Structures are given as C-alpha cells and as structure tokens.
Amino acid sequence: MNKERLATEFCGLHLATPVMGASGTFGFGVEYEDFVDMADVGAILSKGITPEPRSGNAGVRIAETPSGMLNCIGLENPGVEVFLEGILPKAGKLAAPLIVNISAGTAEEYGELAAKLDVDGVAALEVNISCPNVKEGGIVFGTKPEAAASVTAEVKAHTKKPVIVKLSPNVTDITVMAKAVEAAGADALTVCNTFMGMAIDVERRRPLLGNITGGLSGACIRPLALRLVWQTAKAVQIPIIGCGGIQTGEDAVAFLLAGASAVEVGAENFRNPRAVVTVAEELDSYLERHGIANAKDLVGALEA
Amino acid sequence: MKKHVIEAPVLENVPIADGIYRMVFHAQLLAIEAQPGQFVMVMKPDDQATFLRRPFGIADADPAAGTITIIYRLVGRGTKAFAKMKQGELLSVEGPIGHGFTLREGRQLLVGGGLGIAPLIFLAKSLPEKPLFLIGGRNEKEIFWKDLLAPLAEKIYVTTDDGSFGTKGFTTTLLPDVLEKEQPAGVVTCGPTIMMKGIAGLVKESGLPCEVSLEKRMACGIGVCLGCTFETTAGTRKKVCVDGPVFPAEEVFA
Structure with missing residues (x-):
C-alpha cells in the first residue's frame, strides 16, 4: 500500500491509514500481531475499559444473524488497574496508536477513569456512551443529550488526550446527540455503535442470547450506519470516524464520501483477522484507480 | 505459536x-x-x-x-x-x-461423546502409548466411531442410552468399572458438558489427572470477541479459545 496516499491526521494524531480496528473486535491490538504489521494499522481501539473488572453477561453471548451477528458480552474487561499494569506496557508500544475505549457508571467515574488513563502509551480516549448490553452507564448516557454532554465535559476536564465520543444509533435523532457532545467539547465522534436487536430459537421458544437482546453488527448494518454518518457530518464541525459493517475498501470509501474522516472495522475482524489492513489496501487501490492524492480528498466529497 | x-x-x-x-x-x-x-x-x-x-x-x-x-x-x-x-x-x-491436550506417559483413558470424539482421534495417534476408549451415544447408530477408533485403541468400551449396543446407560455408568479394571494413568474427556462434568467428578475421587476440552460459542477464536469466556473454579476469567479449549478438569468443575 502507498503510505503517502493513506497517511492522515486525526485529532492531531498521525495515522498510517484512516482504517482502525473497532473496540471489542480488536482486543488490545496484540492479539492481531500474528496477522498484520501494526505499522499498517491506522489505530487500535481497545476493548472497553471500566473502573472495576467486569465479568460480563451470563449465558450465550454471540449469535449469528443474516450477514451479521448479535453480541451481549456486557463489557467484560479486567478493569483499569490491570489494564495499566498488565496490558498497556505492551499494547501502548505497538506501531499503531492505541485509543482506549472507556465506560463507567456515572459522569464522575468517567472523569476519574480519564484521569487514570492520561498517561504515555494512550493516544486518545474513545468514550463509550452507547453499549447496549449494560444497565448502568453505556446506553443511558447515549440516549439523553444532557447526560452525554456531562460525561463528555467530565472526561475533557480530566485528560489532555483527544476525546472521541462513540454515539449510539439507538436514538430518534442522532444529530441531537452529536451536537450536544460537540458543544460539551468532544474532539471527534465515532458513528456508530451496535444496533439493539434480538433473535429467537423458535423450536425451543427461547432467545438465542443469554441477555435476550444484544447489539447487532456486521455487513447488515452498513447502510444504516452510513445514513447516520451522512446526517451527523452535516450537523457538526468535528471529525467523524465511520463505523458499521465495513468489509472492503469500497465500503470505507462510501463512509469517507458520506463525511467520515476515518473508519473503524469491527465484526469483519472476526471473519478476516487481516481486515483492517485489507480494507486499507483496497482503499489505496481505489485512490490509485481514481488518481486521488490522499484519502483525505474523499472526505465529504459525495455528489448529491 | x-x-x-x-x-x-x-x-x-x-x-x-x-x-x-x-x-x-x-x-x-x-x-x-x-x-x-x-x-x-x-x-x-x-x-x-x-x-x-x-x-x-x-x-x-x-x-x-x-x-x-x-x-x-x-x-x-x-x-x-x-x-x-x-x-x-x-x-x-x-x-x-488453542492450547491442546497434554501428551502424558502411561496408558490413558479417553472418554468421548458425540462430536467430542473427533479430537480424541488425533490425540490417540499422538500419545506415546495406545489408549483405552470409553465412548457413549444415544443408540447403536451413534456409535459408528468405534470403527474409526479400532486401529488406534487398545480397547474400546461402549455405552448407549437405549442399550442397543454395549452397556446400557451413560459413560459415567461404566466409568467406575473401567477405572477399576484397567487402572489407566490418566483420563481425558471431550463431549457434552454434562458428560464431562460427570466424568470429571468420578475421576476426581480416584486422584488421577483429568483433562477436559470445552466447547463454547465464539466469533473470533483469537481471544478478542470474549464470547467464550468462563469463570474457573479459582474465580479467574479464562477464554476457551486461547487459554483452552483443553483445561485441567479441576479448573472447570468444582
């Protein structure tokens, strides 16, 4: 791939490509070292970190659905202390910048978490206000503009790192949330997290997931996420990371044209552990084919 | 690796x-x-x-x-x-x-049910000594495995739920007799969780080493989706895909 065509800046971070691994599908980056050269990865979005360790939801947590999957993991993670002591020393030194995804139960806890993560090795924070699988935190903040704004302001007050807020698609009007978070000081947005869904085993008359409902991801959500990126990009000035069902370079191009400055690849990493790099390679061949000097030139360039 | x-x-x-x-x-x-x-x-x-x-x-x-x-x-x-x-x-x-079976010295007893018997074929070929098998199924039709195992096993014990072949009952029904008679050096089990739990419980009393191979729904296989995690008897979280699928029985079943 041509690094000059793909290199980009996002919130002051120098990225080798605009293609990142989405939180919850890319581990802490280290899990993918067998498959990709981290120098070819735009950024690593860590598994969601919470103040305390969490064991997640009971029962079946994964279900395949048409062209996608449901999950109800429930933010299983070792907690911020174990992350700082045991994971960051290695994950923070990979060739790709590590953006830490955070979740907490109150705005104050989000702030405390941000303060603890204001350390070397952490390139930026992605604030998860959109996990559909936990009762406290997560989605509660993702559906109320005032709550989302207070979390954003609290995180901003406790860190020098760029703050990216990951929005939920499970709202009536995502632009209301986007504007509230922008006004509260967010440096960027990720659009979007998983869509709430469910699946039923009709033979047994039981839900497929232990938590009954879960978050839908994969190719099936791509048109839904694309529409949200398009709407959000028209409503805010801050940059957007497009996320939702991206599998190929051409999918990434579509999100850039709709107004995203970068993209995250999520569930596709489970099918193809090289997906973050293959999407970047295919994006590069699109740029070459169309004689475009840099991926940045595509951002918001939709003719409509 | x-x-x-x-x-x-x-x-x-x-x-x-x-x-x-x-x-x-x-x-x-x-x-x-x-x-x-x-x-x-x-x-x-x-x-x-x-x-x-x-x-x-x-x-x-x-x-x-x-x-x-x-x-x-x-x-x-x-x-x-x-x-x-x-x-x-x-x-x-x-x-x-994943993390595979321990290739132990001495004659091992491999206890399998259903598709759980498949990985035991590769194990039987790799062990230093020809193992014993104890396999179970619902009926004679489900015991087709015995022909695949015949060249690899020193002896094959069979149970069926309906008694249409071998001993009527479950592998757990026959296990105490097999342990007593054959005095294996260790036990490995792979199959439905309820079977492995029963086998592990009986082997525990004998004090023999016992390994179990778990199966759980997973999306990635490389430790990132966290679909397959579980809590060990020691209270720690482990991933079936990268920490297992093979675990010492005592880590999984109390």
Whole structure:
C-alpha cells in the first residue's frame, strides 16, 4: 500500500491509514500481531475499559444473524488497574496508536477513569456512551443529550488526550446527540455503535442470547450506519470516524464520501483477522484507480 | 505459536454416518504445527450467508501429506454450506488455535461423546502409548466411531442410552468399572458438558489427572470477541479459545 496516499491526521494524531480496528473486535491490538504489521494499522481501539473488572453477561453471548451477528458480552474487561499494569506496557508500544475505549457508571467515574488513563502509551480516549448490553452507564448516557454532554465535559476536564465520543444509533435523532457532545467539547465522534436487536430459537421458544437482546453488527448494518454518518457530518464541525459493517475498501470509501474522516472495522475482524489492513489496501487501490492524492480528498466529497 | 489464515483446497468431503461428514483439506503449515486438542476456525470465503467462522476440533493432521481432517455434524446454515463443498473448492482456515491436550506417559483413558470424539482421534495417534476408549451415544447408530477408533485403541468400551449396543446407560455408568479394571494413568474427556462434568467428578475421587476440552460459542477464536469466556473454579476469567479449549478438569468443575 502507498503510505503517502493513506497517511492522515486525526485529532492531531498521525495515522498510517484512516482504517482502525473497532473496540471489542480488536482486543488490545496484540492479539492481531500474528496477522498484520501494526505499522499498517491506522489505530487500535481497545476493548472497553471500566473502573472495576467486569465479568460480563451470563449465558450465550454471540449469535449469528443474516450477514451479521448479535453480541451481549456486557463489557467484560479486567478493569483499569490491570489494564495499566498488565496490558498497556505492551499494547501502548505497538506501531499503531492505541485509543482506549472507556465506560463507567456515572459522569464522575468517567472523569476519574480519564484521569487514570492520561498517561504515555494512550493516544486518545474513545468514550463509550452507547453499549447496549449494560444497565448502568453505556446506553443511558447515549440516549439523553444532557447526560452525554456531562460525561463528555467530565472526561475533557480530566485528560489532555483527544476525546472521541462513540454515539449510539439507538436514538430518534442522532444529530441531537452529536451536537450536544460537540458543544460539551468532544474532539471527534465515532458513528456508530451496535444496533439493539434480538433473535429467537423458535423450536425451543427461547432467545438465542443469554441477555435476550444484544447489539447487532456486521455487513447488515452498513447502510444504516452510513445514513447516520451522512446526517451527523452535516450537523457538526468535528471529525467523524465511520463505523458499521465495513468489509472492503469500497465500503470505507462510501463512509469517507458520506463525511467520515476515518473508519473503524469491527465484526469483519472476526471473519478476516487481516481486515483492517485489507480494507486499507483496497482503499489505496481505489485512490490509485481514481488518481486521488490522499484519502483525505474523499472526505465529504459525495455528489448529491 | 503463530496462527495462520490459509485458503485450503478441499480434498475430500464425505458423509461417514447419518448427518456426519468428514472433510480433509490441504493446509501444509497447519498440518505440521497442529497439536492434538487444538482447533481451526473455518468459513467458505466470500460467503456472506454464514457471517462467522465455525470452530472445529482437529480430528487428524498428517504433516507428510499436509492435510487436516475435521468431522462435523449438519446442524445449521454453516455446516449445511460446508457439506455442499466439492473437491478442489477453497475453504478459509484459521489456525492452529488453542492450547491442546497434554501428551502424558502411561496408558490413558479417553472418554468421548458425540462430536467430542473427533479430537480424541488425533490425540490417540499422538500419545506415546495406545489408549483405552470409553465412548457413549444415544443408540447403536451413534456409535459408528468405534470403527474409526479400532486401529488406534487398545480397547474400546461402549455405552448407549437405549442399550442397543454395549452397556446400557451413560459413560459415567461404566466409568467406575473401567477405572477399576484397567487402572489407566490418566483420563481425558471431550463431549457434552454434562458428560464431562460427570466424568470429571468420578475421576476426581480416584486422584488421577483429568483433562477436559470445552466447547463454547465464539466469533473470533483469537481471544478478542470474549464470547467464550468462563469463570474457573479459582474465580479467574479464562477464554476457551486461547487459554483452552483443553483445561485441567479441576479448573472447570468444582
């Protein structure tokens, strides 16, 4: 791939490509070292970190659905202390910048978490206000503009790192949330997290997931996420990371044209552990084919 | 060990029993590196209908021929799509994945049920001493495995739920007698959780080492989706895909 065509800046971070691994599908980056050269990865979005360790939801947590999957993991993670002591020393030194995804139960806890993560090795924070699988935190903040704004302001007050807020698609009007978070000081947005869904085993008359409902991801959500990126990009000035069902370079191009400055690849990493790099390679061949000097030139360039 | 993603040509894909298929594919690197108890995550490339890879225990690996064998049951979209695959078609294979069985000295007793017997075939071939088998099924039709195991086993004990073959009952019914009579050096079990739990409980009383191989729903196989995690008896979280699928029985069952 041509690094000059793909290199980009996002919130002051120098990225080798605009293609990142989405939180919850890319581990802490280290899990993918067998498959990709981290120098070819735009950024690593860590598994969601919470103040305390969490064991997640009971029962079946994964279900395949048409062209996608449901999950109800429930933010299983070792907690911020174990992350700082045991994971960051290695994950923070990979060739790709590590953006830490955070979740907490109150705005104050989000702030405390941000303060603890204001350390070397952490390139930026992605604030998860959109996990559909936990009762406290997560989605509660993702559906109320005032709550989302207070979390954003609290995180901003406790860190020098760029703050990216990951929005939920499970709202009536995502632009209301986007504007509230922008006004509260967010440096960027990720659009979007998983869509709430469910699946039923009709033979047994039981839900497929232990938590009954879960978050839908994969190719099936791509048109839904694309529409949200398009709407959000028209409503805010801050940059957007497009996320939702991206599998190929051409999918990434579509999100850039709709107004995203970068993209995250999520569930596709489970099918193809090289997906973050293959999407970047295919994006590069699109740029070459169309004689475009840099991926940045595509951002918001939709003719409509 | 490094994991690979290989586009592997299918060499053979045939039914070996009612609703059960054996697939052999060529994947030289995996065939050399695979250890008994490890598994592969496979999918038909470019098949969007089956979004996720499917995990299968490695039933055999032949480093000389460069082949891997899996045995699968037709259960849903994924396995039905696999069953239609013809010789020469490419399968995307990720592996080898996981932490396999301990290859212990002395005569081992391998206790299997259903598709859980598949990885025990590879284990039996790899153990320093010919093992004993204790296998269970609902009826005689489900005991087709005995013919596959015959060349690898010193002796095969069989139970069926309905008594149509071997001893009537479960593997747990016959286990105490087998332990008493054969005095194995250790026990390995793979099959339904309820069976492994029963076996592990009985072996615990004997003080023999016992390993179990777990199966859980997973999306990635490399420790990131966290679909397959569980709490060990010591209260720690482990991932079936990378910490297992093989665990000491006492880590899984209290």
